[in-house]
Amino acid sequence: xxxxxxxxxxxxxxxxxxxxxxxxxxxxxxxxxxxxxxxxxxxxxxxxxxxxxxxxxxxxxxxxxxxxxxxxxxxxxxxxxxxxxxxxxxxxxxxxxxxxxxxxxxxxxxxxxxxxxxxxxxxxxxxxxxxxxxxxxxxxxxxxxxxxxxxxxxxxxxxxxxxxxxxxxxxxxxxxxxxxxxxxxxxxxxxxxxxxxxxxxxxxxxxxxxxxxxxxxxxxxxxxxxxxxxxxxxxxxxxxxxxxxxxxxxxxxxxxxxxxxxxxxxxxxxxxxxxxxxxxxxxxxxxxxxxxxxxxxxxxxxxxxxxxxxxxxxxxxxxxxxxxxxxxxxx
Amino acid sequence: xxxxxxxxxxxxxxxxxxxxxxxxxxxxxxxxxxxxxxxxxxxxxxxxxxxxxxxxxxxxxxxxxxxxxxxxxxxxxxxxxxxxxxxxxxxxxxxxxxxxxxxxxxxxxxxxxxxxxxxxxxxxxxxxxxxxxxxxxxxxxxxxxxxxxxxxxxxxxxxxxxxxxxxxxxxxxxxxxxxxxxxxxxxxxxxxxxxxxxxxxxxxxxxxxxxxxxxxxxxxxxxxxxxxxxxxxxxxxxxxxxxxxxxxxxxxxxxxxxxxxxxxxxxxxxxxxxxxxxxxxxxxxxxxxxxxxxxxxxxxxxxxxxxxxxxxxxxxxxxxxxxxxxxxxxx
Numbered sequence: 001x002x003x004x005x006x007x008x009x010x011x012x013x014x015x016x017x018x019x020x021x022x023x024x025x026x027x028x029x030x031x032x033x034x035x036x037x038x039x040x041x042x043x044x045x046x047x048x049x050x051x052x053x054x055x056x057x058x059x060x061x062x063x064x065x066x067x068x069x070x071x072x073x074x075x076x077x078x079x080x081x082x083x084x085x086x087x088x089x090x091x092x093x094x095x096x097x098x099x100x101x102x103x104x105x106x107x108x109x110x111x112x113x114x115x116x117x118x119x120x121x122x123x124x125x126x127x128x129x130x131x132x133x134x135x136x137x138x139x140x141x142x143x144x145x146x147x148x149x150x151x152x153x154x155x156x157x158x159x160x161x162x163x164x165x166x167x168x169x170x171x172x173x174x175x176x177x178x179x180x181x182x183x184x185x186x187x188x189x190x191x192x193x194x195x196x197x198x199x200x201x202x203x204x205x206x207x208x209x210x211x212x213x214x215x216x217x218x219x220x221x222x223x224x225x226x227x228x229x230x231x232x233x234x235x236x237x238x239x240x241x242x243x244x245x246x247x248x249x250x251x252x253x254x255x256x257x258x259x260x261x262x263x264x265x266x267x268x269x270x271x272x273x274x275x276x277x278x279x280x281x282x283x284x285x286x287x288x289x290x291x292x293x294x295x296x297x298x299x300x301x302x303x304x305x306x307x308x309x310x311x312x313x314x315x316x317x318x319x320x321x322x323x324x325x326x327x328x329x330x331x
Numbered sequence: 332x333x334x335x336x337x338x339x340x341x342x343x344x345x346x347x348x349x350x351x352x353x354x355x356x357x358x359x360x361x362x363x364x365x366x367x368x369x370x371x372x373x374x375x376x377x378x379x380x381x382x383x384x385x386x387x388x389x390x391x392x393x394x395x396x397x398x399x400x401x402x403x404x405x406x407x408x409x410x411x412x413x414x415x416x417x418x419x420x421x422x423x424x425x426x427x428x429x430x431x432x433x434x435x436x437x438x439x440x441x442x443x444x445x446x447x448x449x450x451x452x453x454x455x456x457x458x459x460x461x462x463x464x465x466x467x468x469x470x471x472x473x474x475x476x477x478x479x480x481x482x483x484x485x486x487x488x489x490x491x492x493x494x495x496x497x498x499x500x501x502x503x504x505x506x507x508x509x510x511x512x513x514x515x516x517x518x519x520x521x522x523x524x525x526x527x528x529x530x531x532x533x534x535x536x537x538x539x540x541x542x543x544x545x546x547x548x549x550x551x552x553x554x555x556x557x558x559x560x561x562x563x564x565x566x567x568x569x570x571x572x573x574x575x576x577x578x579x580x581x582x583x584x585x586x587x588x589x590x591x592x593x594x595x596x597x598x599x600x601x602x603x604x605x606x607x608x609x610x611x612x613x614x615x616x617x618x619x620x621x622x623x624x625x626x627x628x629x630x631x632x633x634x635x636x637x638x639x640x641x642x643x644x645x646x647x648x649x650x651x652x653x654x655x656x657x658x659x660x661x662x
Binding site for chain 2: 241
């Protein structure tokens with residue numbers, strides 16, 4: 001049988017396991033012009049929370065009683081398409097199913113001999129592209145500048161910080177526990193990391209860590225952490241807004257200090273983005289990321305959960321910061 | 332005697348007349364390397380409110396018991412400098428004094444035969460440059476796009492809207508009374524104008540006026556008006572933040588809906604600026620503005636108050652929206 005995970009109901013606030021439902025169906029067969037795919041790795045990402053709301057956004061919402069979708073690495077187990085043969089591995093935005101068919105649209109072949117398969121969901125996939133393109137195209141880092149990253153120990157954050165160091169920035173990360181603080185400054189080469197949960201005055205802690213002010217703030221979280229960073233930005237600061245995980249589960253419109261006066265007095269630029277906005281940069285960005293990876297200039301971290309049934313829990317764990325780096329489920 | 336207006340105390344919230352003090356002193360004489368200037372026109376501008384606070388900003392705060400400064404057109408009445416002769420007119424950031432000396436630094440000669448003198452404080456001065464550069468460099472308007480301007484009947488707003496029309500945008504202005512609504516759509520060529528004070532649902536009114544959404548929001552006011560516009564922005568919207576007059580007199584940190592989720596889902600860019608950031612663009616911008624003015628493609632509006640003693644009241648009137656276009660005091 002073939003398990004599928006559906007959206008059972010739309011989460012109100014923080015999602016819970018009963019927002020999901022697992023059903024079983026026959027394993028499909030590949031018809032003419034189709035491949036049959038077997039799911040190997042499933043990416044769970046904070047942005048999926050937005051698609052669970054019935055709200056217009058940059059991607060259409062998930063439908064009730066239909067499969068959730070995310071980035072998946074799958075093995076081709078049967079093929080009636082000339083571009084794919086049995087035994088190939090592909091990445092794509094696919095359904096949370098153990099087996100599914102595809103007409104090949106949006107599938108990209110990935111090579112397990114070049115990098116390990118799961119890395120195509122992370123450093124060589126959407127995560128790495130988001131970090132590289134968001135930082136370089138919007139953050140525009142210059143040598144000697146100070147970069148602050150929130151959600152620093154997450155999939156994107158760990159990569160952003162390392163790229164910041166590669167281009168000569170001072171890099172400060174903000175994260176939620178002491179183990180991650182240590183990870184950031186040891187494995188990921190951050191100059192400094194701050195545990196926002198145990199720091200009584202975050203604004204002051206950022207000021208102390210960034211004596212020359214903050215030139216770039218790569219924002220994965222939004223909310224009060226971002227308020228504290230914004231209080232420390234320099235003139236002409238650049239603020240790529242990549243995510244707002246602290247706000248995704250809010251049931252009321254979140255309020256906070258108005259930003260216009262700060263952006264005005266600092267001539268600062270805040271820009272939201274999703275990686276799809278920059279599709280024309282993917283080839284050059286992927287090439288650069290792969291080169292750094294080959295040269296061992298980039299480390300990456302994964303938290304891998306085991307088993308198809310753990311996908312919903314892995315997703316929920318993102319909101320408790322249980323992942324270090326990329327959260328992936330191995331099926 | 333020579334009157335000077337000093338900052339008597341720092342305003343708390345909305346400024347009042349007793350925040351200013353007028354003193355009299357001897358008319359100075361031009362020493363070697365100096366000119367003696369007689370003030371002719373004084374610009375009062377919302378941004379001056381920020382300099383009255385004891386807070387670090389993009390320009391140092393005014394000092395207590397020292398003269399306020401703003402953009403001024405003055406006549407050279409005595410000169411010991413080779414570049415200036417008696418009878419010349421100059422513009423510069425000068426003290427609120429009837430007469431003052433200057434070493435010439437920051438003074439620009441202006442020609443009353445090319446355009447009327449007061450226009451060098453407005454359309455051919457900082458106001459026109461702010462409108463043109465903010466709109467073109469940050470707003471990046473494209474033909475057929477929709478531009479919304481707040482503070483639309485103010486000095487900058489009237490110019491922004493007209494330039495928007497010149498480059499082929501649909502232009503909607505937001506202002507605070509019906510007379511200004513009429514002025515915007517008649518004299519200043521706006522497609523539509525909204526009186527935010529009498530509109531029960533501003534968000535809906537903007538939606539109705541902008542059926543294809545808002546591509547550019549030129550923000551002079553901040554606060555709830557901006558919230559209503561932001562609820563209607565399109566993907567890839569650009570939001571130059573030029574001013575935040577609705578917030579300048581707040582005594583607490585103003586709060587409102589957090590912007591990061593909107594900027595994120597719309598891949599939008601919000602950027603604060605002051606005109607000094609773009610000094611290298613002044614010559615080309617001034618040339619373009621002067622050409623449009625000569626071709627009668629730009630109208631400008633001034634509210635001129637009479638008499639040196641009215642300067643503080645003219646400044647206060649800005650916060651009640653009593654000006655149409657540029658607020659100027661003729662001495």
